[in-house]
Amino acid sequence: MIKNPQTVFEIENRFQASKHTLATIIQSLWRGYIARKRYTRTKALVICCQRLARQRLRYRRSMKLRAFNAVTQKIVFVQKNIRRLLAVRAYNRTRNAGLTIINFVKGFLSRNDPPNAYNGRFLVYKQTKYLIELSGALPKSLIDDCWPNPPNCCVEVSAYLKALHRGWLSRIYRANLAKCPETYER
Template identity: 30%
Template sequence: MCLKDLYKPLCPDTWPNWQGPLADGVSTLVNHLGYKPEEYKLGRSKIFIRFPKTLFNTEDALEAKKPEIVLTLQTSWRGYRERAKYKRIRHAVMVIQSFWRGMKARRRAKRRREAANLIRRFIKGFIYRHNDYCSENEYFIDHVRRSFLMKLSKNLPKNVLDKNWPTPPPSLIEMTQKVAASEMFMDQKDSYPMSVPRLFLDSRLDREQINLKVAQTLGNDKVQYGVTVVKYDRRGFKPRPRQLLLTNTFAVLVDRTKIKQKIDYTALRGISVSALSDGMIVLHMPNEDKKQKGDLVLHCTHVIELVTKLALMANKTSYVNVSSGSIRFVIARGREGFVNFTRGSGLRVVKGKRGHLMVTAPNINNS
């Protein structure tokens, strides 16, 4: 082995590697070790050391240097190993962080998407809340029902005599009206089955359709229900278009801007309809009341709805009479008239030869 390679740790210029000619490297090494000119002879490719003591001193210096070399190597190796370990741990931490942050972002995006869909379903359900129960409004309706029941459970009355209950939803009023209609017309009137799937509306007239002068005349009596009807004169049965407006205490028959007749619920003696599919209604009024002009003969397309609301507001559901053949009514001053009903191909209302009002109702197949 070359002297330079063997003892190069002893000289900082040759350690760890010498960059240059070999002879220059050996010369640098021996000069650093303090060789005297008489102790060695440097040739072209070899060096001759004259005294063994010089070589032994060099060997002793190398042995003394080895622990420092070993310590340097150990330090470098341990540093390399720890840096490699740190890099592996750092890479693993970055991978875990990246995965965790990605999972959190995906969860957050999922929650936002679900929240947006929930709000969208809620708004869509609110828009379609008056429609039949369907996929568009099922979430909103179920939420309203659950909220009402939860609120009711937290506000139960303290005793059975307490009448302070939470305000029921509007569907309760409609259900009450539907149940009342069932009790009055089920298996008695031909047109009743067709009215079952149809919702009862709060009013068949918009606010703009009710004359402002009429509304001012009614004052504090708010119109609870309004519908277009045809009123037949008591003499001659001439049809005249009218509006029938129901309040909490009375009903009025309106001709455009003028109230033609006021019907107090307390004075109403009865409500008669036919058992067929026509829309004829007879409101029976007291004969002794001079303010009344006799019974009212009306025709309404929404006969089931109108009679149900009128009977409930007047609290006279037991006064509703379903006649199968004819209806007798009072014209004026005790004189009587009749409305006769028959089945036919279509609706037809005419005055008969005997002075009776002849109504032909269309056949309806309810099977």
């Protein structure tokens, strides 16, 4: 309550004098409020963008990792199957080698028996070896009567070959005799 009119004029003069400073204070407060509001909104948008960017990076990394894991799984699957295939081949090779050795021993033990499933290779080997030895030890003339002893499996063939060879030698002897009989008259 103002009782003195002088006080009213004094208050009015003071108000007029400080009106610019009050307006400046109000303007600065308002501008600060607006700037703070703009800053908080910008900060919230930046944080949201960062969150979305990080989320996108995490998604890309997870997709790359998922693709890498899928490729790795495929590579491991292929490697596993190749290793299994190679192991099966090695097992079969070892097994076949063992069976070959067993059959070879059985064939060797039954090499003098009649032909069967085990000694067939031995008989072929013996026949081949005998024929090779025979080709080097054939008699050169009819007077030479030596003939290599055949194995059991080649007795019949040896007799037939001996008869053929003797016939061939006699044919050569007769042909040479017909060419120049005077050399053989002595």
